[in-house]
Amino acid sequence: xxxxxxxxxxxxxxxxxxxxxxxxxxxxxxxxxxxxxxxxxxxxxxxxxxxxxxxxxxxxxxxxxxxxxxxxxxxxxxxxxxxxxxxxxxxxxxxxxxxxxxxxxxxxxxxxxxxxxxxxxxxxxxxxxxxxxxxxxxxxxxxxxxxxxxxxxxxxxxxxxxxxxxxxxxxxxxxxxxxxxxxxxxxxxxxxxxxxxxxxxxxxxxxxxxxxxxxxxxxxxxxxxxxxxxxxxxxxxxxxxxxxxxxxxxxxxxxxxxxxxxxxxxxxxxxxxxxxxxxxxxxxxxxx
Amino acid sequence: xxxxxxxxxxxxxxxxxxxxxxxxxxxxxxxxxxxxxxxxxxxxxxxxxxxxxxxxxxxxxxxxxxxxxxxxxxxxxxxxxxxxxxxxxxxxxxxxxxxxxxxxxxxxxxxxxxxxxxxxxxxxxxxxxxxxxxxxxxxxxxxxxxxxxxxxxxxxxxxxxxxxxxxxxxxxxxxxxxxxxxxxxxxxxxxxxxxxxxxxxxxxxxxxxxxxxxxxxxxxxxxxxxxxxxxxxxxxxxxxxxxxxxxxxxxxxxxxxxxxxxxxxxxxxxxxxxxxxxxxxxxxxxxxxxxxxxxxxxxxxxxxxxxxxxxxxxxxxxxxxxxxxxxxxxxxxxxxxxxxxxxxxxxxxxxxxxxxxxxxxxxxxxxxxxxxxxxxxxxxxxxxxxxxxxxxxxxxxxx
Amino acid sequence: xxxxxxxxxxxxxxxxxxxxxxxxxxxxxxxxxxxxxxxxxxxxxxxxxxxxxxxxxxxxxxxxxxxxxxxxxxxxxxxxxxxxxxxxxxxxxxxxxxxxxxxxxxxxxxxxxxxxxxxxxxxxxxxxxxxxxxxxxxxxxxxxxxxxxxxxxxxxxxxxxxxxxxxxxxxxxxxxxxxxxxxxxxxxxxxxxxxxxxxxxxxxxxxxxxxxxxxxxxxxxxxxxxxxxxxxxxxxxxxxxxxxxxxxxxxxxxxxxxxxxxxxxxxxxxxxxxxxxxxxxxxxxxxxxxxxxxxxxxxxxxxxxxxxxx
Numbered sequence: 001x002x003x004x005x006x007x008x009x010x011x012x013x014x015x016x017x018x019x020x021x022x023x024x025x026x027x028x029x030x031x032x033x034x035x036x037x038x039x040x041x042x043x044x045x046x047x048x049x050x051x052x053x054x055x056x057x058x059x060x061x062x063x064x065x066x067x068x069x070x071x072x073x074x075x076x077x078x079x080x081x082x083x084x085x086x087x088x089x090x091x092x093x094x095x096x097x098x099x100x101x102x103x104x105x106x107x108x109x110x111x112x113x114x115x116x117x118x119x120x121x122x123x124x125x126x127x128x129x130x131x132x133x134x135x136x137x138x139x140x141x142x143x144x145x146x147x148x149x150x151x152x153x154x155x156x157x158x159x160x161x162x163x164x165x166x167x168x169x170x171x172x173x174x175x176x177x178x179x180x181x182x183x184x185x186x187x188x189x190x191x192x193x194x195x196x197x198x199x200x201x202x203x204x205x206x207x208x209x210x211x212x213x214x215x216x217x218x219x220x221x222x223x224x225x226x227x228x229x230x231x232x233x234x235x236x237x238x239x240x241x242x243x244x245x246x247x248x249x250x251x252x253x254x255x256x257x258x259x260x261x262x263x264x265x266x267x268x269x270x271x272x273x274x275x276x277x278x279x280x281x282x283x284x285x286x287x288x
Numbered sequence: 289x290x291x292x293x294x295x296x297x298x299x300x301x302x303x304x305x306x307x308x309x310x311x312x313x314x315x316x317x318x319x320x321x322x323x324x325x326x327x328x329x330x331x332x333x334x335x336x337x338x339x340x341x342x343x344x345x346x347x348x349x350x351x352x353x354x355x356x357x358x359x360x361x362x363x364x365x366x367x368x369x370x371x372x373x374x375x376x377x378x379x380x381x382x383x384x385x386x387x388x389x390x391x392x393x394x395x396x397x398x399x400x401x402x403x404x405x406x407x408x409x410x411x412x413x414x415x416x417x418x419x420x421x422x423x424x425x426x427x428x429x430x431x432x433x434x435x436x437x438x439x440x441x442x443x444x445x446x447x448x449x450x451x452x453x454x455x456x457x458x459x460x461x462x463x464x465x466x467x468x469x470x471x472x473x474x475x476x477x478x479x480x481x482x483x484x485x486x487x488x489x490x491x492x493x494x495x496x497x498x499x500x501x502x503x504x505x506x507x508x509x510x511x512x513x514x515x516x517x518x519x520x521x522x523x524x525x526x527x528x529x530x531x532x533x534x535x536x537x538x539x540x541x542x543x544x545x546x547x548x549x550x551x552x553x554x555x556x557x558x559x560x561x562x563x564x565x566x567x568x569x570x571x572x573x574x575x576x577x578x579x580x581x582x583x584x585x586x587x588x589x590x591x592x593x594x595x596x597x598x599x600x601x602x603x604x605x606x607x608x609x610x611x612x613x614x615x616x617x618x619x620x621x622x623x624x625x626x627x628x629x630x631x632x633x634x635x636x637x638x639x640x641x642x643x644x645x646x647x648x649x650x651x652x653x654x655x656x657x658x659x660x661x662x663x664x665x666x667x668x669x670x671x672x673x674x675x676x677x678x679x680x681x682x683x684x685x686x687x
Numbered sequence: 688x689x690x691x692x693x694x695x696x697x698x699x700x701x702x703x704x705x706x707x708x709x710x711x712x713x714x715x716x717x718x719x720x721x722x723x724x725x726x727x728x729x730x731x732x733x734x735x736x737x738x739x740x741x742x743x744x745x746x747x748x749x750x751x752x753x754x755x756x757x758x759x760x761x762x763x764x765x766x767x768x769x770x771x772x773x774x775x776x777x778x779x780x781x782x783x784x785x786x787x788x789x790x791x792x793x794x795x796x797x798x799x800x801x802x803x804x805x806x807x808x809x810x811x812x813x814x815x816x817x818x819x820x821x822x823x824x825x826x827x828x829x830x831x832x833x834x835x836x837x838x839x840x841x842x843x844x845x846x847x848x849x850x851x852x853x854x855x856x857x858x859x860x861x862x863x864x865x866x867x868x869x870x871x872x873x874x875x876x877x878x879x880x881x882x883x884x885x886x887x888x889x890x891x892x893x894x895x896x897x898x899x900x901x902x903x904x905x906x907x908x909x910x911x912x913x914x915x916x917x918x919x920x921x922x923x924x925x926x927x928x929x930x931x932x933x934x935x936x937x938x939x940x941x942x943x944x945x946x947x948x949x950x951x952x953x954x955x956x957x958x959x960x961x962x963x964x965x966x967x968x969x970x971x972x973x974x975x976x977x978x979x980x981x982x983x984x985x986x987x988x989x990x991x992x993x994x995x996x997x
Contacts, residue, residue, distance in 0.1 A: 002512065003509070006506070006508050006509060006512070009506075010505070010506045013505065013506070031796060031799075079969070082973070083972075086976070091742070091795055094795060094796050094799075095744060096972060096976075098744065098799065099924075099925065099928065099968070099972045100969060100972050100973075102921055102925075102968065103965045103966070103968030103969040103972065104965065104969065105965070106961050106962070106964050106965025106968060107961075107962055107965035107966060107969070108965075109325060109961050109962075109965075110325075110959060110960075110961035110962025110963070110964075110965055111962060113324065113325060113329070113961065113962075114958070114959065114962065117333055118323075118324055118325065118329035118330055118332065118333040119330055119333040119334060119558070119596075120330040120334075120528055120529070120532075120553075120556070120558060121558075122532050122558065122562050123562055124536070124562050124563060124564070127536050127539055127540065128539075128540070129539070129540045129541070129542060135512075136540055136541050136542060137508070137540065138508070138536065138537070138540040139540075141506075141508075210533075210536065211505065211529070211533070212528065212529040212532040212533065213529075214329065214330040215325075215329070216325055216326055216327065216329050216330075217529075219917060220503055223803060223804060223807065224505075226800045226803065226804075227800065227804060230796075230797060230800050248506075251506070252506065252509055255500070255504075255506075255509035255510065256509040256512070256513065259498065259499075259815075260469075260498050260499065260500040260501075260504070260509060260510050261472050261498065261499040261500055261501060261811075261814075261815045261818060262811075262815060263500070263501060263504060264501045264503070264504075264807065264808065264811045265808055265811045265812055265815065268804050268805075268807070268808040269808075271801070271804065272789065272790070272801065275790070275793055275797055275801065276789065276792075279792075279793060279797060324957070324958065324960070325960065325961045326918075327912050328912075365957075366957050366958070367953060367954070367957045368953065368957050368958070368960045368961075370918070370960065370961075371912070371913070371916075372913065372916065372918070373905070373906045373913050374722075374723060374726075374902075374905070375953065377719055377833075377905065378716075378719045378720065378723065378950070378953075379953070381715045381716040381718075381719045382716055382950075382954055384715065384716070385714060385715060385716040386716055386954070398908060398910075399906070399908045399910045399912075399913055402826075402906075402907040402908035403905065403906050403907050403908065405907060406832070406905075406907070407715070410715065410832075411715070422824065422908075423823065423824065424824070424826055427826075427828065428828075431828060442824075470818070472811070472814040472815055472817070472818045473814055473910070473911055473912070474824065474825075474908075474910040474911060474912075477814065477817055477818050477821075477822055477823075478822075478823050478824050480818070480821070481821040481822060481823050482823070484821070499815070499818045501811050501814065501815070502814075502911075502912075
């Protein structure tokens with residue numbers, strides 16, 4: 001039982017890490033390798049406001065979200081749009097995007113080091129036990145799980161009910177056809193990218209309540225996010241959530257029952273198995 | 289090159305202003321290479337870089353180093369090795385041949401120091417390492433004669449931690465059951481490989497034992513299993529991010545052991561800042577004599593000059609390595625590194641960490657091995673020949 | 688062989704001979720730069736052997752490199768140095784074959800992500816194994832100097848060029864060119880596409896492992912974080928792409944300017960290294976999409992057009 005709950009809570013963390021990337025890759029077709037750095041920036045803001053002004057990270061996210069949205073929108077318009085226009089096919093865009101965002105991740109790490117230094121940053125927030133079904137869990141992790149749940153549900157509803165959300169899903173399925181029915185694909189791609197960045201930064205602010213980070217740790221999160229997005233199926237929020245939970249429960253199971261030393265090996269093994277037997281991910285469509 | 293000329297201009301200017309002397313000798317070029325980015329940047333930002341800034345500032349404030357009767361200012365050239373041994377090697381080469389550095393400071397961490405050892409050896413610079421812990425000191429100094437070790441052997445660091453537990457058991461404070469975990473990475477593996485047989489030899493019963501990969505985001509399964517084994521003491525050979533993570537999980541799982549030990553980063557001021565009163569009684573690798581006026585004075589100066597507090601382990605040693613270098617240069621009155629190295633081998637030095645006297649393997653045999661958070665400070669409780677160790681206390685919960 | 692080919696071979700040998708003279712300068716700084724250039728030339732060229740024709744971006748270089756350093760690190764106490772180099776290559780090759788058979792059926796981006804994870808996975812596997820066996824630090828203490836390492840890398844580079852040249856002339860090379868143009872066509876004309884790709888992946892994996900083994904004595908102390916650094920994979924990719932993967936000499940003309948640029952940035956702006964490297968990285972992607980080879984071909988094409996008009 002506690003394996004299941006611990007796994008779910010960890011899965012919630014993973015969803016926070018990967019949800020934004022899914023939007024960016026699924027809709028805007030940008031495989032964003034600077035995703036982890038955006039997460040660390042969100043965490044940095046939360047950390048700074050907490051240590052300087054005792055501002056709760058849960059309030060900080062309302063500041064982080066719009067800022068990250070604008071920042072990512074600018075990144076897309078200035079840096080990525082030219083690549084989209086230049087690319088002759090999707091493969092070429094993918095290569096260009098990987099290289100550009102990798103360069104971008106360097107730039108972001110550089111700016112963070114210049115602005116904050118390379119020190120570790122960590123603080124204590126809601127580091128209290130909470131008892132669920134007779135077992136202890138960290139309150140900050142439970143809160144993060146609830147944040148993830150709210151975010152996932154909100155995003156899912158918005159994508160399925162609202163007009164803008166439907167249009168975004170249409171772009172995710174097929175940009176060419178979306179254009180034919182009068183959807184402004186470039187504009188929506190920029191918005192989806194910005195939204196994805198905002199979600200990632202919010203995730204970072206929430207995660208900073210229980211993880212110790214420094215300016216260079218972003219790449220670890222990028223890797224996790226990539227694996228989850230690919231496992232879940234590109235461009236589908238449900239897939240990412242499911243993959244995050246499967247990975248969370250899988251890792252916790254391995255750690256509790258087999259050997260904590262093998263958790264990451266197990267995560268990659270799971271990843272390969274899914275790719276081999278269902279290359280399009282849980283909810284992905286078969287490539288045409 | 290422009291940057292350097294600018295630097296020279298400013299230092300010379302400062303020299304004329306501060307010393308008031310009309311003559312400005314050629315400055316001494318001090319080369320420093322350590323991580324500013326990459327996995328070890330976090331540690332170097334606490335332990336390494338602030339000390340260099342403080343030392344250079346202080347020396348220049350009093351008019352520079354006295355080399356054979358001439359006051360010469362320090363000019364520091366810093367390089368980021370990106371936590372990459374190839375870059376460390378290249379940067380040391382660059383400092384020696386392109387920048388004509390008069391002194392090159394030892395890099396940061398065990399791995400980067402060992403990668404740079406052949407180059408230091410070839411160039412003939414003394415390499416006073418303050419953040420390298422290894423068991424191969426004898427072999428290494430035999431091959432690289434100019435290499436010095438301040439931080440000690442990893443075996444002592446692990447064995448002394450076990451000894452503290454033994455002492456507590458003899459005193460009847462704790463029982464016989466220990467839970468031991470380690471991070472599956474270089475130093476963590478090394479410490480565990482020493483710690484486990486030491487625990488067994490001391491007659492402890494290891495009720496839970498596991499390793500976890502570096503970068504594990506959720507340590508709660510480990511802490512849950514450790515708690516279920518009902519240990520009397522908990523030992524973790526851990527690295528910075530997981531030292532924090534394990535402590536927080538222990539609080540959450542209410543693992544109320546009477547002895548709680550985590551390794552690297554327990555001595556960081558940010559550990560105390562994050563856990564506050566809950567840190568009370570936590571033991572970790574390192575320690576200093578916090579009561580010594582020299583250390584207190586150094587800590588205050590470091591904070592005033594750089595805004596960062598020293599950690600209670602290697603930071604003081606880093607500063608001590610600079611003091612040793614300074615004294616050796618001023619006393620011999622030369623920048624001839626062979627002479628300076630010989631002086632370091634032959635003499636004892638008074639530093640902020642106390643007297644340091646290298647043995648015939650260039651090893652500082654007196655160092656702190658275990659410390660404990662007591663009254664908001666991380667105090668040394670176990671050493672290999674240092675004064676000022678305090679009595680270990682029993683941990684009473686996480687309040 | 689045609690006359691042109693003899694001429695190219697002659698030039699290549701002459702260049703190699705000149706490069707081999709570098710350590711005679713006795714300048715440690717130049718030699719350490721030379722080691723970097725030689726190392727990345729080998730890695731990037733062998734990377735391009737696989738990725739050039741297949742268009743698969745592999746980020747697995749660090750995995751194979753790390754395996755190589757650990758083969759050297761754990762074997763140096765028991766076996767002689769020269770035996771360990773081929774063993775490292777063999778293990779790297781076998782791993783590449785396994786990975787290739789399992790993943791080369793994946794489409795482009797999945798392959799990228801998988802190879803990115805591979806370095807991390809091998810790293811965890813290696814550290815887990817060391818942990819189980821109670822390992823006490825991995826040291827490689829030898830008498831090898833930077834000069835020796837440089838010459839070994841140079842020799843390996845020559846070997847890689849020979850292999851690449853051989854592949855270009857062989858049936859395999861022909862098959863790969865067709866795969867690169869259109870995989871479906873290749874399949875229809877009866878080329879075993881999977882096997883051809885795996886064969887090249889094995890070459891690049893084995894070479895990267897040997898490079899790791901050669902570099903290990905330089906590191907003295909082997910740590911997982913430096914042996915399996917993901918940065919290495921990315922640097923190799925960007926250098927190869929900067930040069931261009933269409934020709935055998937492409938990566939070389941990428942490696943040299945990039946290493947020098949890297950060096951210039953690290954030495955002049957030590958506090959903004961990461962930032963500036965990122966910016967120059969971006970500049971390369973935007974301004975030189977086909978790498979130097981692409982630029983060269985475009986210029987040559989333009990010159991040809993002009994002479995045709997005249």
